[in-house]
Amino acid sequence: MTASYDYLFLTLGSVPAPHQALAERLTPSPQLVGQFAPQLGWATNEAALLVRGGAEDLIARLSPPLVASFRRDRLKPTIRPADEDQPMPGGVYVHRWFEIAASAGDEFVKLSGQGWEHFEARFDTRIFGLFRVEQTGADRAAGVMRLLLLTRYRDHGVWEESRDPSTEAMQIFARRQQLTRRSWAASSRLLA
Numbered sequence: 001m002t003a004s005y006d007y008l009f010l011t012l013g014s015v016p017a018p019h020q021a022l023a024e025r026l027t028p029s030p031q032l033v034g035q036f037a038p039q040l041g042w043a044t045n046e047a048a049l050l051v052r053g054g055a056e057d058l059i060a061r062l063s064p065p066l067v068a069s070f071r072r073d074r075l076k077p078t079i080r081p082a083d084e085d086q087p088m089p090g091g092v093y094v095h096r097w098f099e100i101a102a103s104a105g106d107e108f109v110k111l112s113g114q115g116w117e118h119f120e121a122r123f124d125t126r127i128f129g130l131f132r133v134e135q136t137g138a139d140r141a142a143g144v145m146r147l148l149l150l151t152r153y154r155d156h157g158v159w160e161e162s163r164d165p166s167t168e169a170m171q172i173f174a175r176r177q178q179l180t181r182r183s184w185a186a187s188s189r190l191l192a
Helices: 018-026 100-120 135-141 156-160 168-178
Strands: 007-012 033-037 046-052 067-077 092-101 125-133 144-153 181-191
Touching: 007 018, 007 156, 018 033, 018 046, 033 092, 067 144, 092 100, 092 156, 100 125, 100 168, 135 144, 144 156, 144 168, 168 181
Parallel strands: none
Antiparallel strands: 007 046, 007 067, 033 046, 033 181, 067 125, 092 144, 092 181, 125 144
């Protein structure tokens, strides 16, 4: 895994059908891995882009009135995705952010991989990727590392089923949770 990624979190402007207009503005773009539209936990005028190999070309297209503002996080994949991986269409994608002690990164990633074996075998789900977010000055000062987990679920019902604490995966994830200082998640749908 040598590819680097950018995660662009957008606030869209007040234009008709902003998600469709964004998709049209970004086509074609071979670096774009996914455009995500809001479901639970996001405002209707928010969106995210996952970009492989540099986002400068796309950033040049993110201008008003379509895009009011954006935040950029630089990402490095851990055990997933492989360089050629693409998100599966359909379902819902949950974007789950973790803030952990910087020293716990390797253990967190190892526990994640162990849990995924059981998690994906039991539920209609697929982990697309777990990414380390490039540390900011504030992250370094606080001694934290941020990670982004992108998981595809068939639907929100599968997400709910997968919360069962008695499963082997959730027991492993409980150990991972002990390393977590803070976590938050939101669901989205992948646009073509």
